[in-house]
Amino acid sequence: MHPSENELKDYFEGRLKGEPFRRVDDHIQSCPDCQDTLASLQQLPPD
Ligand SMILES: [Zn+2]
Secondary structure, three states: OOOOHHHHHHHHOOOOOHHHHHHHHHHHHOOHHHHHHHHHHHOOOOO
16 A cells, blocks of 8 residues: 555655654655655655
């Protein structure tokens, strides 16, 4: 089960802490799909 895009966005922006952070972090290490999603978030212009 992939983290939601909101979770990935929170992860990217440093808002995830503790267990949710570890869950998303562990998942991303092993999931090329989510690595791609995270890379696309990094290319978004700031608000
Ligand atoms: Zn994933």
